[in-house]
Amino acid sequence: MTNMTGAHIPNPLVIRFFSVLRERLGQSEILVPLDQPERVAQVLDRLVGRYPELAAYRTSMRAAVNMEYVDESFTVFNGDELAVITPVSGG
Amino acid sequence: MNAESIRIRIGSNPLDVAEAVAFVTDERGGGISVFLGTTRRVTGDRETLELEYDAYPEMAASEMRNLADRALEEHAVLRVYVAHRLGIVPAGEASVVIAVSAPHRGEAFAACRSLIDRLKTQVPIWKKEIYADGNEEWVQGALPEVRRDETE
Numbered sequence: 064m065t066n067m068t069g070a071h072i073p074n075p076l077v078i079r080f081f082s083v084l085r086e087r088l089g090q091s092e093i094l095v096p097l098d099q100p101e102r103v104a105q106v107l108d109r110l111v112g113r114y115p116e117l118a119a120y121r122t123s124m125r126a127a128v129n130m131e132y133v134d135e136s137f138t139v140f141n142g143d144e145l146a147v148i149t150p151v152s153g154g
Numbered sequence: 155m156n157a158e159s160i161r162i163r164i165g166s167n168p169l170d171v172a173e174a175v176a177f178v179t180d181e182r183g184g185g186i187s188v189f190l191g192t193t194r195r196v197t198g199d200r201e202t203l204e205l206e207y208d209a210y211p212e213m214a215a216s217e218m219r220n221l222a223d224r225a226l227e228e229h230a231v232l233r234v235y236v237a238h239r240l241g242i243v244p245a246g247e248a249s250v251v252i253a254v255s256a257p258h259r260g261e262a263f264a265a266c267r268s269l270i271d272r273l274k275t276q277v278p279i280w281k282k283e284i285y286a287d288g289n290e291e292w293v294q295g296a297l298p299e300v301r302r303d304e305t306e
Binding site for chain 2: 082130
């Protein structure tokens with residue numbers, strides 16, 4: 064994608080939310096352009112800093128990056144999709 | 155590839171148990187095990203009106219397929235069908251159907267059990283209890299495991 068001056072900017076990190084987090088936040092998705100690749104732990108810490116309504120759920124979050132569950136040491140890049148998963152209850 | 159031995163369905167239409175049984179029916183099979191997860195109306199002293207299911211649909215479908223692949227690898231089963239309903243599921247109705255066919259009933263039962271147990275801990279689907287008294291709450295179940303060989 065390009066900005067108004069024609070400069071190329073990368074696709075951002077896409078963060079997706081479901082169930083209780085989506086309700087708390089009032090959004091199902093936010094876009095976060097990364098200045099550099101970042102570990103999941105830092106992305107989630109920044110997220111709850113920016114959105115304190117999610118802080119109570121921080122210790123029960125699991126990240127899924129491009130549809131694979133990952134540890135918080137995993138590195139994400141612009142263009143990745145990071146889904147913030149809370150304890151699941153299907154079935 | 156196990157693609158033709160597996161069918162996964164996820165969506166808001168009511169479940170089709172007849173389709174599940176028809177899909178797993180195989181002339182090499184000696185038994186079909188079917189599990190239905192249903193919405194319990196009464197739990198202790200609370201009454202549930204309905205459940206509402208939310209999902210990360212693309213990943214739920216791929217995780218359900220992964221579970222079915224594992225079932226085919228770990229048990230001597232023939233065909234697997236897994237369907238989960240999303241949105242509102244009224245009390246008394248089914249939210250998930252799993253059907254498995256196998257040459258022998260032991261493996262059909264074992265694989266079916268394993269599939270539902272794993273679905274409940276690994277698939278990105280969430281249920282919200284909507285109680286008769288007007289209260290609502292998202293059920294916090296199990297945090298999915300990270301598969302070690304998939305991460306850097």
